[in-house]
Amino acid sequence: MFSDTRAFQRAFLEKLQVMQGKIVDDATAYDCFTVLGTLVREFISKRWIDTNTKYKHTGCKQVYYFSMEFLIGRLLESNLINLGIRDVCAEGLAELGLSFEEILQQESDAGLGNGGLGRLAACFLDSLASLQLPGHGSGIRYKHGFFEQKIINGYQVELPEYWLKDGYVWEIRRPEKALEITFGGHVQPVTENGRLQFYSEPAERVLAVPYDVPVIGYRNQTVNTLRLWSAEPVVDFEQEQPFQEQSYQKIVEYKHSLEAISEFLYPDDSTYEGKLLRLKQQYFLVSAGVHSIIRSFKKKNGSIAHFHETVAIHVNDTHPVLAIPELMRILLDEEGLGWDDAWFITTRTISYTNHTILAEALETWPTDMFRSLLPRVYMIVDEINERFCKDLWNRYPGDWERIHKMAIIADGAVKMAHLAIVGSHSVNGVAKLHTEILKKREMQRFNQFYPHKFNNKTNGITHRRWLLKANPKLASLITETIGDRWISQPTALLQLLKHAEDSSLQQAVEQVKQENKHKLANMIQDMTGIAVDETSIFDIQVKRLHAYKRQLLNVFHILDLYRRLRENPDLDLRPRTFIFGAKAAPGYHLAKRVIKLIHGTAERINKDPAIRGKLKVIFLENYRVSLAESIIPAADVSEQISTAGKEASGTGNMKFMMNGALTVGTMDGANIEIFEKVGNDNMFVFGLAADEVLQFYANGNYRAFELYKKDPRLAYVMDQLIHGGLSANQADFQIIFDSILANNDEYFVLADFASYVDIHAKIDRTYRDRRRWNQSSIVNIAHSGGFSSDRTITDYADEIWQLQALPIVSNSL
Structure with missing residues (x-):
């Protein structure tokens, strides 16, 4: 990127003047952080383009890692290390009388996660890029993250985590790639040309706007993408006549209800409203993500029948498991496939990592809530359940207890872990003991029915x-x-x-x-x-x-x-x-x-x-x-x-x-x-x-x-x-x-x-x-x-995703 400290200093000082209108003596540490981050992002933009172009032109298989959390932390120093220019930048800044450490401290931790689940996803993205594997992240751009913890008299007090208050230097907004996501309403079945079609009339629409963050590989030319989705109103209140006639209060309430989807990580689900918001978040993520992947696939490929050959979708725990019925819905209703063909593609595309045996973490949703919020998706889940239970009956005739315990929908609830196992081709635990507990205890019946699906992939860190x-x-x-x-x-x-x-x-x-x-x-x-x-x-x-x-x-x-x-x-x-x-x-x-x-x-x-x-x-x-x-x-x-x-x-x-x-x-x-x-x-x-x-x-x-x-x-x-x-x-x-x-x-x-x-x-x-x-x-x-x-990640790529490394050649740096 820079041949020496002088080349870096020239670029840095020029960018400081253009962005901030300042000379170095007047610049704050935050000014310098913003300039340095922007400089890095612009320098890697050609690599980023080259990476995406290579993926597109080769038609290589790509994996999309869906997770409700990506605990990526600060990126500046990591990006400088991966580019091999950390020391050059540190020395160049020191010669300008600037503190490299102070500049690094200006970056906020991205409020995109809470614990090990999100940190694992972040480590995986780093390894995918560093191993030159075509792999990307798909998550939500939370405006306030989990929460900022303050301790007052020994008690935890939660404050909003305003990590985006000054913007985010690494992201690029992609409004042209926005998608409309729908909730509620009702489904109308219609017979057309001898085929039953389903048309939805939603009660609520929201715009999913992607923000892309580059993921830079270590000392190579690969730049993969973490795509984060932000919820925004579909309509422009100043342009839409229906909204001009409504009260200001109703407009504010409508806008707030939509934007709440990407407002906070893990809203409190102790109330009905909080639980409903969580379900909305999960569908928002998978619907936007799956639609985006299919749109990209169709631009460069022919028949959707080959979708699973070049796309792998991995769901990180049960939160994104709605990707299964959502992919089915798109293949059935929008692509016109029959059930068997859609199911064949879906189950060969999606793989699932289980992260827990704790009962409270094995998500379930009340059927009434699920049906009301996602009527067409519920119909598909119900059909998946009916067909699965029929398969169970054929294998275990008369064993009602087994069928009841393995059903996806039972006791007034939709069981997401069960849906994940039935609708994916791979189910992995994250340590040897954990996988054995899943196979022999918690998911024993499923392991007996699908012994080929269960495998272990012990976690790792970058x-x-x-x-x-x-x-x-x-x-x-x-x-x-x-x-x-x-x-x-x-x-x-x-x-x-x-x-x-x-x-x-x-x-x-x-x-x-x-x-x-x-x-x-x-x-x-x-x-x-x-x-x-x-x-x-x-x-x-x-x-x-x-x-x-x-x-x-x-x-x-x-x-x-x-x-x-x-x-x-x-x-x-x-x-x-x-x-x-x-x-x-x-x-x-x-x-x-x-x-x-x-x-x-x-x-x-x-x-x-x-x-x-x-x-x-x-x-x-x-x-x-x-x-x-x-x-x-x-x-x-x-x-x-x-x-x-x-x-x-x-x-x-x-x-x-x-x-x-x-x-x-x-x-x-x-x-x-x-x-x-x-x-x-x-x-x-x-x-x-x-x-x-x-x-x-x-x-x-x-x-x-x-x-x-x-x-x-x-x-x-x-x-x-x-x-x-x-x-x-x-x-x-x-x-x-x-x-x-x-x-x-x-x-x-x-x-x-x-x-x-x-x-x-x-x-x-x-x-x-x-x-x-x-x-x-x-x-x-x-x-x-x-x-x-x-x-x-090498184990995932070889044994689950069938992903091949693809070196990128770029002349940009």
Whole structure:
């Protein structure tokens, strides 16, 4: 792109004058960010065009990854790294007297996701482009994202996340590609030329306007696309006479009801209106996305009968599963295909990833709501269900119970996971244990009926963001040790195993870790006003706040440590800093009380001089991708402590190990595969196994109250919730207390407590042996390449999508 810093400076200064009308001395950091981002986007535009042109002219197969979330974080530095010009730009800006770091900080995290589901989708897009695979994302352009978290007196408060208030430098609006999406109304069957046709008269119309974001491959010419859809009114209020005659209030209400579709990620679904809005969002995404794909296909291809040969549509969890009946609707009603031909194409086009076994996450929709909002789509789902149930009857005649349990529509609900399995050609879990649970337990009947559909694709993370970008000093050290092949071939990190016992490398790895801890300690001081011991063990749990992820178990252990230190201030305990970051869903009251408990515990411990600073508890508010990039490289201990059998995979565990942290975890999700690679000497495993958890559920012989009475440590910790003064409001933690004792500890916090305390004692002992700890750290880094999303995407491309790499040749840069 730029031959040297001088070439970059000339381009930057010229763009600054044109865009901002300023010289460098007058420019703000945000001015500079906007100019640099625009400069990069314009420079890659020729590559972007060349990529799309090549895809079009070759007729290659392309995959479209549908997801309600794309947690892409900040893009500027990643894009500069992928283009190979980060250092040139940083040096050029420094010579102009500008701070590269300050400029990077001006970029907002894109408010397009919440947790691991969205971050996985973002990592996948990076790998698709970097592997030169024709693949794109399809999502919603949320105006306000999930929410901005503020902590006030220890309580989570949700504020709108105005990430688009200053625009978004990476997006290009494509109004010429807008599509009309319809809701409600009624369907009129008409016989034409001996064929039954269905015509819909919608009650509501909305315009889906695409905004395209480039996805730049690492050191290649590929630029794929993340297409985000924005909901806008169909009519121009100033031009349409019918609206001039209506009241201003009705116009405002109409406009707001439509734009609400892309207003917020995951509206509260505790009310009918909120649930209806979620269903609208999901249909809006898939209808716009599928229509756009078909429109593009028809421009360059002949018969729609070959659609599945050049198009793969992947649905990321159940949220976009309406793509199945929507594709059927288009093929039937708009393309004139018969049912069998439409079903053949649909089931060979669509594949599905299941991300959970939690009942509340396996979406269902009330049939009345579904039928009212999407009348024609409901008719198609109903027909799919009828035909599927007939197939079941033919296979299992008389087995009404099986048919009822497997039906897509039953008990007044449409079951989206069932629709996903029936209407796709591939169903994959995201870790070996998760897939086995799906096949043998949660989806056992479906696996018996469709054994060829189920497969495993263990999740992965992009090492280019989570190591090369997030931890540049460690990345440089790795390159000095084994060369840079690992950046394009992450399994080459295994070469580090040859050097794991090298004392000089161990010391260098420890030095990098200490520098990262120093940076995080400064950030903590700035964000919270609390000084932490940089030589203490940084023990970190950052992830979505949910009961099964068991932040509560972590807090219980902290309270027990605190008790022991109060009883014996001379206790031989390595100083420990416990760091949390998490958002709780606005309507998830138990999770929000756990956040309050963390703060109440922190308030008590951090101000107690009697424990001599041996413990600190920190909660960093508004956890997001950019914050994770600062936290993860500084971790000594990675907390991955979900109830066994509940976490589908996890990807935080992979990010931490890639940065040299040692995992304390249950045998759950991808923890099992990490353990298989690094072994017992390089990981701290505790707690019940998944089959033991299942036995407790099946037998009903778990008694949380008995553990509470038997173990004085648990009695103390539990009593702190009610009588410990950890909140000014004594009733704050009653909901937590009741979830453990009255509801019998659904996620086995008390059952795993003793084992968790013991494993942390082992962590304390092991950390004192610096040589052993640093060697384990290197072993974890070495094996982390196996968890790169490059490996995951290669598996998807080869085994599910049948996608071939297509190198792009561009003369633009």
